[in-house]
Amino acid sequence: MITLLYFAWVRERIGLPKETVETTATTVKELVEELRARDERYAVAFSDLASLRVAIDQDLVDFDAPLTGAKEVAFFPPMTGG
Amino acid sequence: MITLLYFAWVRERIGLPKETVETTATTVKELVEELRARDERYAVAFSDLASLRVAIDQDLVDFDAPLTGAKEVAFFPPMTGG
């Protein structure tokens, strides 16, 4: 069981801020493939990985990072703080 | 008639903050030569021009700057503001 979090327009496109999934994916990329296949909203939200960022357990990672031990995976656009 | 101003350790070595002089010098360097010749205190204060700065009428200039029209010439060490 992994908790997925969505922020900013990723949250808006998918239509929810948070959900829990069972997955056999071993990397973030595989998880994204599963989500894309699930529903049009996910396909749209994840259509361009270059415009997305991902964090595993609150640390930024690349899309080919392994999911081993991950409890929380968050997807969001490039950050605009400051 | 030119007003001479001295600051920081230049003032301390010469022993006064301000004086007025009649001079035929045409550049700062020539003025410095006149002052050096005048008295041991001036000779000491002006012994190393590299450690001195000069301003004519409140603008920093080089030692070979002309004195034409100068009303106020100030000598001081490198500045330490901020």
Added chain:
Amino acid sequence: MQISVQSDPFDFGALAQEFADGHTHMGAVVTFTGIVRDDDLGGLDVMEIEHYPGMTERAITKFAAYAKDRWDLGDVLVIHRHGALKPGEMIMMVATAARHRVNAFEAAEYLMDYLKSRAPFWKKEYVNGEPRWVNAKPEDEDALSRWD
């Protein structure tokens, strides 16, 4: 280190004064304050700042600790707001105290560059009632490379 992620406004002047007073063994204090510009595009109604609770504090703490160490800071302060902000309101501030001015400046700039592109905040502007997400700027991403 003083780090706060909050929706409430903060008292910039009082915090800056207190920070400087608390670090008089340091010669140099730099502050940066980011303000919601009140003239941008004319019709900005409100800016909403979304963040990732938990990760935000974690990321800022990491950047601040790194800056403190790299630039030998006496202290560092970071406050960043989230929620709805009106034009003219202060979004965030950083403060750095160091023995030498170059360190205080560089550390503050580093913190700003990292907050801008690596702290999980997202800004949404409502301009004449129309919402739009603020896009990250390529130059902000590029700015990070100077700290490598």
Added chain:
Amino acid sequence: MQISVQSDPFDFGALAQEFADGHTHMGAVVTFTGIVRDDDLGGLDVMEIEHYPGMTERAITKFAAYAKDRWDLGDVLVIHRHGALKPGEMIMMVATAARHRVNAFEAAEYLMDYLKSRAPFWKKEYVNGEPRWVNAKPEDEDALSRWD
């Protein structure tokens, strides 16, 4: 532009707040504050700052006007004290307001570099009763070249 050369203390926090509040059409405000370090060499009794009345204001006004123009500042503030200052007291402050943070930072750094080496101030420290003039540092002179 707000420029003041004065012997009286100034209220850093209040001035910083007022400066930021007055420039909410700018997104970025940077301040720098210089403090007489209270731990340097242990025994600093007092620092005396001598200046060249008239030329000081003239020089600072020139640097500030140049910075305002070069970095497109909304405003700039410079306050510099002279006279006898005790450890822990604030010597000076600058503040810059700009639309973008890089401009606000660079302008503040420029002002500091020029105040340091081109504004006619001289510092004399009394350490355990012994006076000594503070020497200009070669690195401060070198710092100016980056603005050419």
